[in-house]
Amino acid sequence: MRGFLDSLLSLAVAIAVGAVVAYISGYNPLLVYYSMFVVPFTDVVYVTSALATATPIILTGLTFALGLKAGLFNIGAEGQTYMGALGAVIASYLAASALALPLSFVIGISLAVAWAMVPALLKAYRGVNEVVSTIMMNWIAYWLVIMEASTTFSNPMQPSETIKMPPSARLTPLVPGTSLTAGFFVAVAAALLVYWLLERSVIGYELTAAGLNPVAARIAGIPQSRVVIYSFLLGGVTSGVAGVLQVAAMPPSYSLATNLANVYGLGLDGITAAMLGRGNPLGTLLAALFLGLMEEGARHMQALAMTPFEFVKVLQGIMILVIAVRMLELWRRR
Amino acid sequence: MEAALVLLTQTIHAAVPILLAAVGEILTERSGVVNIGLEGLMLIGAFVGVLVGDVAGSGLIGVAAAWAVGLLLGLLHGAIAVYIRGDQLVAGVAMNLFGAGLVAYGIQAVWHVAGYRQTPSWALVDINAMTVLAFAVAGAMWYILSRTRLGVAIRASGEDPEAAYSVGIDVFKIRLFSTAVGASLASLGGAYLSLAYLSVVTKDISAGRGFIALADVVFANWNPLLAIAGALVFGFFDALSYWLQIFGVARYEVTRMLPYIATLLVVAGVIGRAKPPRALGKPFRKE
């Protein structure tokens, strides 16, 4: 509850500061916020689009939240998402039937988990700081996937895309004319599952204890290596799923853009969501839905208020900055 | 021979932004504060440098502005870390998100182009002058930290703030000051990128250099002189990647991976020997 109030407060501050930024840059703040927060609710197509936007953010948010629980700063969702998407593309290349869908998940998740395991093992056995290693893995993934997407798996018909998911393997819109697919429910289910796992399983207990006091945990027979590996493993799975869905459940293209446009920045959005949601999987879910709404709104803002889409990222940065300050606590301390 | 010389020059030039950010972070961390927002600070520095340099018609003013903005943002991070005792890692991540958002937004809002702006010729600064400056800063930082009473106070604040405070060192001020100056150097590194080295500002111009600088800090075991060596290693792979590309030895994408792979390997090899300041990242409170 307190976390929720903190997040609301951070939103208020971000909106206030953002208004100044928008005004200085010559945009009308009222129109900016109207198009960002009101317009998305005016049409069911917009609402479903917001949910579709939120889908991968929920999943990458879970990656970061799982890290936070265990006291780790896992910034690697970005690269793991690329790898998941690459997995879906590889599956489309291998199978031209409905089989490509399950195969996408198998290959995508495997690649993402493999990508997550490098920093996890480096942390567990060499003590390498995970912030640095995950970022390096992100950049390596970035160039690797760009290379693969524009060579082996490129689409001869459309040079800016990879080959497409076979039609029978696609997750198509549940309501025709919208972009909402079953992928959204996969993401929500993942959040519920992660929440349940953390609360009810022994591994969840161990991650929580180790995240709060690693030394006491080690003495209690919970080695840091196990904690790091499980946390990164589960995180790799959710990010991998995010990447797969960005290809398999992404109308109309059902492919990966060769400049990675449909996966770029999702890992960072996930960090924002997890922080706004205070590292709690359900909080992360809520926050991701909110971010999806903001980004849908930002598209309207671009059209109506002529404001650059990235304005929404400025707002999010400010929100997290305020979260870092923990304003309410500051208040109470006086 | 000539080729080797060119490669060396390029190595040194590629090392500069990493060196500046790493030396700044060494100062910050030696005082006990972690700032993982270097990437965001570099981005903002690159952007502000071009923006102000363009308007003022002088690259030097652009550099100064970038440095000053970095100092202000460092004060903000320092205030959060030191006085408010907020979460330093979260604040650092926020700085990265904010920087990425602000610069992408700013490039659009100011120049009405998507994510890419050539630095106008009147805003460029001499790359060699900035290179010399960066190495001088590293040397000066080493001297200050190891040989002066200020340095002793900074190190004491990062190792054992309670002890430092008990003999009258204002740990809060020392940390705030160190964090601000440290951040300003990262921002300066960003200005170097856009005003001297790459002559362009893009929304991802820093390309992970802020994090490579974090790796360099560990590699250097928090010693500014060793940070020079580390920055040169990373700079070498950066320079090498362009060479391999020019000579068509490997695909463009493969060569671009090289600095990151090198960083990963170096960090994996070196850690364990490195010893961070004892109170690193731990907020200090009186009593």
Place this chain on the structure above:
Amino acid sequence: MIVLREIHKVFPDGTYALRGVTLELKAGEVLGLLGENGAGKTTLMKILSGIYEPTRGAIEIDGRPVRFRSARDAMREGIAMVHQHLSLVEELTPLENIALLEGPSLGGLGKLLRGKVEAIARSLGFEVEWDRPVGELPLGVRQRIEIVKALYLGARVLILDEPTSLLSPPEVKSLLDIVKRLKAEGRAVVFITHKIPEVLPVADRIAVLRRGEKVGEYPPSVGPDVLVEAMVGKLKSWTLGREGEPSDVVLSVEDLWVYDRGRPLLQGVNLSVRRREVHALVGVEGNGQEALVDALVGLRRPARGSIRAGGLVAYIPDDRHGRALVLDLPLVHNAVLGIHRRFSRAGLFDWAGARRFAAKLIEEFSIVAPGPDAPARSLSGGNQQKLVVGRELSKRADLLIAHQPTRGLDVATTEYVHKLLVDVRNAGAGVLLVSSDLDEALKLADTVSVIYRGRVVLNKPAREATVEEIGRAMAGL
């Protein structure tokens, strides 16, 4: 003359540490300040040295009221304190530590400083390696550096907080000589301790604190008995009935070597613990006890040697916050920490079972807590320790490692924990008691070992060992 008048101190967490203490201090005298752990000695002196501000009450110097807002203010009046946990920065050299006193500036460390510092050390009759990191110097030397620091600042009043707790007996003797020299120079010294025999030879006057109140002031001539009763009041102690004799070995350590960044912490330790035995490992703090315990519980990898523990190991660490509890989690979570796998039902947590278990611990060890869902942080120190002790004992382990298990506890809880340790022994387990409190060790032990500079230098049945003998072994003689 300095007067502390009617000093009260209430900490932000509500602890009422001092309840109207009045104390005088004259130049050229040594005041012994005696009291049990937690009596308020340190708090009182931190108020005099400007670290804490009193909640109520006044400080007067030569009849003039003063108010200290920081240690700096007190130093300006010539008052300096050498803390129990020394306030030297271990990574800096002694010289750099003293340079810190001059405040930050771009100036160098200076030759003048060095000359002055060396002169002070010489006047007190000792030598220091000025250019090695303090962390590499023995604790006794560090304490002297602290004294030099105080005198460098021109201290006329020197407060030594439990100065002997870090020292071996011969080092204690030379410290007492230093105290006498300081007194002869006309300085006032406050000597804080909870060990009576230490104050008797140096103090001119002894003030006793109990539970935040001054019980009285005595001349040293009153003798120990009066002082004991003043300190602790009438004490009801448990009888520690030992049953049975030590039998088969449950822990055997052979030729154990542990290094920390090239520095040897343990140099071939041999040790064994048997069932029905309390084996006390005593030594001055910092002689390798921590490294040994860390190796035993798997926090440190030995470079050489073997550790064989037969069966389940329970562990009561010296630092319960850092090592035994997760303060931000509820009591239930903490009650099962380390035995949590017993509550696994096909990978899922049996929270109902854990809750029942926690309730049983609360009951059995009379832990005062709001309930099983209260955060561990909200428990008082003594109840946190009971929780840890209770949890570890309920493991029914074959070996119990107890490291300073009563540090910081009140007298009643200390007695209770002592009884529990002997109960564990009588029930057939082996107990390794690592303690720097010789009295505690001798009270409980069947066997005593002394550790000095990473080696076990003495090992004997407790009833055959004399205090003098152990003291000398602790000093490496």
